[in-house]
Amino acid sequence: MNIEGSVAVVTGGGSGIGRGIALALAREGADVVIADIDVVAAEGVAAAVRALGRRAEAFQCDVTSESSVESLADFAWERMGQVGLVFNNAGIVALGDAVRCSSKDLLWSFEVNVHGVWYGSVAFARRFLERGVKGWICNTGSESSIGVASIGTAIYCGSKHAVLGITDTLRSEYAGKIGFSILCPGMVRTNLWDAGRRRPEKFGGRFQGDPVAQKAIQYGLDPERVGAHVVACVRNEEFYIFTHPHVKDVAVKRCEEIVAAMDRQWPDGAGPEHYTTVDVQKKIMEELGT
Numbered sequence: 377m378n379i380e381g382s383v384a385v386v387t388g389g390g391s392g393i394g395r396g397i398a399l400a401l402a403r404e405g406a407d408v409v410i411a412d413i414d415v416v417a418a419e420g421v422a423a424a425v426r427a428l429g430r431r432a433e434a435f436q437c438d439v440t441s442e443s444s445v446e447s448l449a450d451f452a453w454e455r456m457g458q459v460g461l462v463f464n465n466a467g468i469v470a471l472g473d474a475v476r477c478s479s480k481d482l483l484w485s486f487e488v489n490v491h492g493v494w495y496g497s498v499a500f501a502r503r504f505l506e507r508g509v510k511g512w513i514c515n516t517g518s519e520s521s522i523g524v525a526s527i528g529t530a531i532y533c534g535s536k537h538a539v540l541g542i543t544d545t546l547r548s549e550y551a552g553k554i555g556f557s558i559l560c561p562g563m564v565r566t567n568l569w570d571a572g573r574r575r576p577e578k579f580g581g582r583f584q585g586d587p588v589a590q591k592a593i594q595y596g597l598d599p600e601r602v603g604a605h606v607v608a609c610v611r612n613e614e615f616y617i618f619t620h621p622h623v624k625d626v627a628v629k630r631c632e633e634i635v636a637a638m639d640r641q642w643p644d645g646a647g648p649e650h651y652t653t654v655d656v657q658k659k660i661m662e663e664l665g666t
Contacts, residue, residue: 377512377555379611380405383456385448387439387496388466390417392566393516393559396603397463398425398432404607406461407431409452413438413466413574431456439466439492442499449499458509461610464496465516465559468571471586474530482531484579489535490542497546504554514557514610515543519623521560523630528586547615557610562620563596 384401388394390412398408402425410425410432412418418434425432433455438444452459468488470481493515504511520526520533521540540558547556569592570585602619609617618624651659 377461377610377613379461379607382406382460383409383452383458384461384463385409385411385452385459385500386463386465387411387437387445387448387492388516389421389463390414391421392568393561393564393599393602393606394463394465395421395424396599396601397465397606398603399428399600400603400607401425401461402428402430402432403604404611405430407456409433409435409448409456409459411435411437411448411466437466439464439495440487442491442495445492445495445499448496449503453503458507459500459503460509460511462496462500462511462513463516463606464493464513466492467516467518467568468575469529469532469568469589470572470575470583471528471532471569471589473528477531478580480580484575485531485535486538487579489532490538493539494542497542501546501550501554505550510553510555512555512557512610512613513543513546514559514606514617515539516559516561517543519560519562519618519620519626521558522623522627524562524623524626544615555613557613557615557617559606559617560619560623561597561602562623563593564599564602564619565593565596566599569593 384406386394386398386408389398389410398410398421401408407430408425410418410421415434415436422432422434435448435451437448470485497513500513517539518536520529520536525533543556543558569589572583572585575582597619605619606617
């Protein structure tokens with residue numbers, strides 16, 4: 377995927393990984409729209425992109441609002457021209473003992489982490505298809521998308537599994553027309569631990585970040601290093617983007633567990649039905665001529 381001379385949009389671009397991605401894009405020769413719910417932070421990153429010699433615009437965007445994301449897409453094309461790259465990166469975490477987390481914790485996490493990715497993917501993919509442009513969409517999941525579980529992250533982990541499912545299915549449905557990546561980072565030195573400082577009242581209002589998470593995240597990678605890695609992987613058209621190699625052990629363990637379960641349950645390798653879901657879908661579509 378060509379980066380130089382392209383126009384990119386980054387949500388959650390005012391800090392952390394989003395900021396790292398925006399700066400890496402600029403260094404690779406791209407112009408960038410930095411979207412964030414904190415427009416002051418977005419303006420600061422836009423200024424840093426301009427200092428690197430590239431065009432940049434800041435846009436205040438609430439990714440939990442479909443209309444806000446649609447407005448971001450309109451703004452990007454109107455102000456910057458043909459968009460080619462989109463990074464649906466905005467995300468939050470509400471840590472806590474699973475059985476004591478509130479329904480508002482659940483709602484907030486899925487509204488930002490899942491709905492935000494969905495709105496961004498659909499808004500930009502639709503415009504790519506309408507314009508006949510093979511753009512590229514990179515959605516930020518987590519190492520939790522692959523199954524890395526840590527204390528107090530049940531809701532977060534669920535939301536990031538959903539991001540993987542959405543992105544992988546979009547890749548399948550639009551293969552050859554739009555490119556997709558999923559970023560699955562481990563710990564990165566961001567302010568994610570303190571996301572609750574800006575939680576809206578409709579999702580339960582503000583809360584103080586977890587002090588354990590605050591200390592733990594200092595062991596994370598430099599977000600600018602992560603940003604450079606992400607942009608390099610998109611340039612190479614990678615689907616999975618990993619920042620921490622320890623995830624390989626988790627992936628292998630999960631694969632082995634799945635294979636072992638299937639071998640126990642279907643030792644002869646044949647189930648009661650030999651059609652896959654996709655086989656059935658294709659068969660019926662052919663019968664109906666759709």
